Amino acid sequence: MKPGRVILMGAGPGDPDLLTRKAVRALLSADVLLLDELVPPDIAELAPRARVLRVGKRGGCRSTPQPFIQRLMRRYALQGRTVVRVKGGEALMFGRAGEEIAFLEAAGIEVELINGISAGMAAAAALGISLTHRNHCHGVSFVTAHTQDGAQPDWQALARSRTTLVIYMGMQRIEQVQAGLLAHLPASTPAAVVQWASTPRETRLATRLGQLADDARGAGLGSPAIILVGDAIGLARAHAAPAMRHSA
Template identity: 90%
Template sequence: MKPGRVILMGAGPGDLDLLTRKAVRALSSADVLLLDELVPPDIVELAPRARVLRVGKRGGCRSTPQPFIQRLMRRYALQGRTVVRVKGGEALMFGRAGEEIAFLEAAGIEVELINGVSSGMAAAAALGISLTHRDYCHGVSFVTAHTQDGTPPDWQALARSRTTLVIYMGMRRIEDVAAGLLAHLPAGTPAAVVQWASTPREARLVTLLGRLADDAREAGLGSPAIILVGDAIGLARADGRRDGDTVGSIVGPDPSRLDPQDAVAEIQRTGAM
């Protein structure tokens, strides 16, 4: 039997309107759908003939082991099926795609990659800022709040880079993140947190590095969220306005945003599939 294939697909940060047309076509062709924890559940309506397996992985919670997920993909692909592995955000950013690609290719399985909008980019859009504004930084650094062995990243090197820092998986240790950066950056460095970026549950906090941990905890923010630090964040406004003192301000969930179920209906109505 000819092997099937595996599609590693980024589903974006939660707003199904951000799915690419290529992603929607991949979903419609799926025989097996492996869904990550943070993927909107309504996405399954775009894969009407697929067997759906939920393989959630989320920090601090019970998660499906990575080796088991890889074996599942291999098993179904070797049965000649089209397997779509749906990851939140961008499939190639902090999603262990490299391990999956190597594992599948070693088994002789074709792998296709479909990009999605990273939650870090969605957080920047929510704040109305450019992460690479040339008047304020030399670039952007996407990092996680801990390395593979659980140790923190080199905050000193990151502070010296003069880039905007976009920090993933940092809310459970936001005090450590802030302390690590405060050892090398001024307390007045602009900072922000965006939780559930692009979704109806989105909440945005604009603050300063010295107040980051306290303000985030006081606001009740937690995972999933993106922490942003750097001079370019100084242009952000939690409420979308460009005037007034907004340090420490927070804007909570926006009920006017399109519900995921409505987004699915709109995709189906416009024939994007």
């Protein structure tokens, strides 16, 4: 039997209007749909003939093991099916896509990649700012708050880069993120947190690095959220409403 294919697709940060036309076509073609934890469940309505499997992975929660997900994709693809692996945000940003591509290609399976809007970009849009404002920074750095072995990033190097920092998966260790950056940046450095960017549950907080953890905890903010730090974030103050909880 001729092998099928696997499509690794970014579903964006949560607003279904941010799905690309190419992503919608991929969903319509799916025989098997593997949905990440942060993908809205109703996205399955765009894949009417697909078998839907939820393979959630979420920091601090019970998650579907990565090797099991990879074996699922291989199994169904070798049966000649079109498998669409739907990831929240951008498929190639902190989503283990590299591991999956290598695993599937080693099995002789065709892999197609479809980009989505990253949560970091959606957070910037929510704040009404440019992450690369040339009057305030030299660029932008996308970083995860912890490496595979649990170590912290090189905060000193990141601080010296004079880039806007867009930090993923940092809410559970926001105090360590703050402390690591305060060792190299002034407490007055603008900072922000955006939770559930682009969705009806979106909550925004504009603050300073010195108050980042206290303000975020006091506002009840948690995962999934993006932490942003840098002078360009100071332009968000006119756009970011005080953080508040939305009723269910």
